[in-house]
Amino acid sequence: MNILVCAKRVPMTGGTIVLTPDEQAIETRHLGFTISPHEECGVEEAVRLIEAQGGESAVLTLGPAEAEEQLRDAMALGIDRAILLQTDEEYDGQATAAAIVDSIQAEREAGVEYDLIFFGNESADSGNYQVGIRVAHALGWPCVTGVKGVTVAGGRARLEQEAASGRDVYDVPLPAVVTVKEGLNLPRYPSVPGRLRAKRKPLDTRTPSRREAGVEKLRLKLPPGQGKQAEMLGHGPEAAPAVVEVLRRAGLVA
Amino acid sequence: MTLVYVEHQDGRPDDVSLQAIALARGLAGGDPLDALVAGPGAAEAAASLGAHGVARVHLADHESLAGHAPVALGRCIAELIERLSPAAVIAAGSERGNEVMAHAAAITELPLAANCIAAEPGDPLTVTRVRWGGSLLEEARVHGRVKLLTVMPHTVEAAETGGGPAEVERFTPALSDADLIVRVVERVVEETGGGVSLADAKFVVSCGRGAGSPEGFAPAEELAALLGGAVGCSRAVTIAGWRSHTDQVGQTGTKIAPEVYLACGISGATQHMAGCKGAKRIIAVNIDPEAPIIANADYAVIGDLHDVIPAITAELRKAGTG
Ligand SMILES: Cc1cc2nc3c(=O)[nH]c(=O)nc-3n(C[C@H](O)[C@H](O)[C@H](O)COP(=O)(O)OP(=O)(O)OC[C@H]3O[C@@H](n4cnc5c(N)ncnc54)[C@H](O)[C@@H]3O)c2cc1C
Numbered sequence: 021m022n023i024l025v026c027a028k029r030v031p032m033t034g035g036t037i038v039l040t041p042d043e044q045a046i047e048t049r050h051l052g053f054t055i056s057p058h059e060e061c062g063v064e065e066a067v068r069l070i071e072a073q074g075g076e077s078a079v080l081t082l083g084p085a086e087a088e089e090q091l092r093d094a095m096a097l098g099i100d101r102a103i104l105l106q107t108d109e110e111y112d113g114q115a116t117a118a119a120i121v122d123s124i125q126a127e128r129e130a131g132v133e134y135d136l137i138f139f140g141n142e143s144a145d146s147g148n149y150q151v152g153i154r155v156a157h158a159l160g161w162p163c164v165t166g167v168k169g170v171t172v173a174g175g176r177a178r179l180e181q182e183a184a185s186g187r188d189v190y191d192v193p194l195p196a197v198v199t200v201k202e203g204l205n206l207p208r209y210p211s212v213p214g215r216l217r218a219k220r221k222p223l224d225t226r227t228p229s230r231r232e233a234g235v236e237k238l239r240l241k242l243p244p245g246q247g248k249q250a251e252m253l254g255h256g257p258e259a260a261p262a263v264v265e266v267l268r269r270a271g272l273v274a
Numbered sequence: 275m276t277l278v279y280v281e282h283q284d285g286r287p288d289d290v291s292l293q294a295i296a297l298a299r300g301l302a303g304g305d306p307l308d309a310l311v312a313g314p315g316a317a318e319a320a321a322s323l324g325a326h327g328v329a330r331v332h333l334a335d336h337e338s339l340a341g342h343a344p345v346a347l348g349r350c351i352a353e354l355i356e357r358l359s360p361a362a363v364i365a366a367g368s369e370r371g372n373e374v375m376a377h378a379a380a381i382t383e384l385p386l387a388a389n390c391i392a393a394e395p396g397d398p399l400t401v402t403r404v405r406w407g408g409s410l411l412e413e414a415r416v417h418g419r420v421k422l423l424t425v426m427p428h429t430v431e432a433a434e435t436g437g438g439p440a441e442v443e444r445f446t447p448a449l450s451d452a453d454l455i456v457r458v459v460e461r462v463v464e465e466t467g468g469g470v471s472l473a474d475a476k477f478v479v480s481c482g483r484g485a486g487s488p489e490g491f492a493p494a495e496e497l498a499a500l501l502g503g504a505v506g507c508s509r510a511v512t513i514a515g516w517r518s519h520t521d522q523v524g525q526t527g528t529k530i531a532p533e534v535y536l537a538c539g540i541s542g543a544t545q546h547m548a549g550c551k552g553a554k555r556i557i558a559v560n561i562d563p564e565a566p567i568i569a570n571a572d573y574a575v576i577g578d579l580h581d582v583i584p585a586i587t588a589e590l591r592k593a594g595t596g
């Protein structure tokens with residue numbers, strides 16, 4: 021089996037978001053970077069499936085040269101190789117999907133065929149809720165979203181999605197696109213040998229072409245109501261009566 | 275004309291879809307508003323939409339739409355786009371609303387702006403949309419011959435307009451077998467254990483890394499039980515394996531909307547706060563008065579959660595609760 025995982029490098033914003041003066045981006049000078057927890061679960065699921073059934077896994081990101089860090093992180097967890105579609109430009113959902121499809125098609129011409137592609141249900145930063153679905157349509161593959169359970173057998177995937185009172189189950193033929201959510205599995209931590217091996221695993225850097233944005237970002241802004249100062253109810257256990265008073269005013273206590 | 279895709283539960287339109295209608299009505303100005311409904315109960319749902327200002331409802335009649343079939347629903351929207359050339363198509367930014375609209379966008383190759391909280395008419399359309407699960411906003415222009423958007427749940431208020439009943443037009447969408455590969459084939463019903471769900475609880479007490487261990491949650495369990503509430507946690511807790519991910523509050527966990535959210539030993543990362551924006555009141559309990567959550571809470575207690583939570587429980591018992 022051959023599995024691809026798509027993941028996006030995003031800043032770890034911590035407690036407050038600070039914007040650059042031109043309001044075009046988050047100020048990231050003092051921040052670390054990561055991928056979405058959904059995508060981490062995609063990485064883990066791919067590694068587990070390949071461990072159990074054999075085959076090869078790859079991770080792909082569209083982003084700046086520094087995104088090599090996230091690709092190496094994924095390889096440290098057991099992904100076999102990486103593809104970097106290197107760009108400093110921002111891509112909207114449609115353009116991201118198109119660039120990923122171009123890459124998959126180029127690989128196909130070189131003889132690489134995927135059985136399964138994992139995406140996050142939504143990207144951590146832009147949350148377009150669409151890249152995986154658009155890629156699936158371009159490839160003519162089925163796509164199941166928001167998946168929290170994956171079983172692959174006999175050329176089909178049984179996929180579970182959380183629903184109001186239980187789980188909804190889908191059963192689709194491979195190849196397929198699956199967008200996953202955190203909770204699918206509990207990702208492992210990278211081991212030291214895993215980190216060392218990751219340094220030597222193949223990373224293929226390519227230059228994507230960017231189609232014009234259909235959703236064109238003008239500027240970012242912080243939502244209202246930031247930085248209120250909490251009313252102090254007290255220190256330690258002595259604050260308990262004041263907490264109970266808040267609960268009472270909220271109608272939770274008679 | 276502006277088209278709204280309306281989700282419903284057995285004939286009762288979802289609140290989030292009525293909110294999408296409200297945004298669509300504002301955007302349409304005086305232009306007529308059409309709706310698309312599908313699935314069991316569609317006729318009942320259609321009957322109630324006139325009151326929200328919908329003039330005409332397109333009722334997709336197809337046996338295969340009985341269970342959730344997102345590609346087929348996307349195909350229904352694409353078909354109406356071709357036939358009716360609406361100025362815009364709008365749906366709720368629910369899991370399924372976003373999913374179905376993304377299929378429609380992929381089929382029609384149109385741009386889609388997910389989770390908008392406001393939209394200004396024009397071509398291109400100008401929207402304000404949510405990033406980072408609500409921690410950041412983006413102003414954007416939406417291009418394309420038809421504008422596709424979803425509306426971030428609970429950011430726009432639904433309102434009745436007192437309109438008369440909508441005209442209902444049934445149609446049978448042209449669906450191929452390929453459109454029906456992705457559909458729910460089975461529903462597994464799970465026992466909830468009787469407790470109130472995190473998403474619906476009126477009181478939520480969460481602990482973060484500050485709980486120190488799985489056992490550190492016992493006082494929170496006791497307090498939640500006393501108030502008929504639910505226990506939540508931060509991601510630091512779930513990745514440590516102390517609690518199941520179903521308890522995680524946040525951008526990639528559950529969104530909660532309780533009367534009171536008691537957040538203990540949680541620093542207040544934006545991704546955690548994105549999950550509790552719906553809380554009426556937030557009380558933070560933290561040993562660190564500089565923790566970012568203090569600047570995002572309504573009330574604060576400075577102290578060790580291992581002392582403060584049992585003291586709250588004792589105080590409630592003293593006052594005769596439980
Ligand atoms: C894309 C993305 C999505 C994410 N999604 C989520 C999400 O859905 N939910 C989520 O929670 N996180 C999410 N995170 C992670 C988030 O950024 C934080 O890492 C996480 O919320 C931190 O958890 P914490 O507050 O428990 O831990 P920490 O940040 O380590 O904070 C622990 C806090 O406990 C206090 N403390 C310690 N001991 C005690 C004590 N005895 N009594 C009282 N206070 C004490 C400390 O002062 C500190 O403030 C996401 C991150 C990313 C990048």
Ligand SMILES: Nc1ncnc2c1ncn2[C@@H]1O[C@H](COP(=O)(O)O)[C@@H](O)[C@H]1O
Nearest residue numbers: 026027082139140142143148149150151
């Ligand atoms: N720049 C990117 N590089 C790699 N994968 C991406 C990128 N942007 C989005 N994706 C994938 O598409 C998913 C959905 O993204 P979105 O449609 O932006 O919410 C993400 O969770 C990723 O798996």
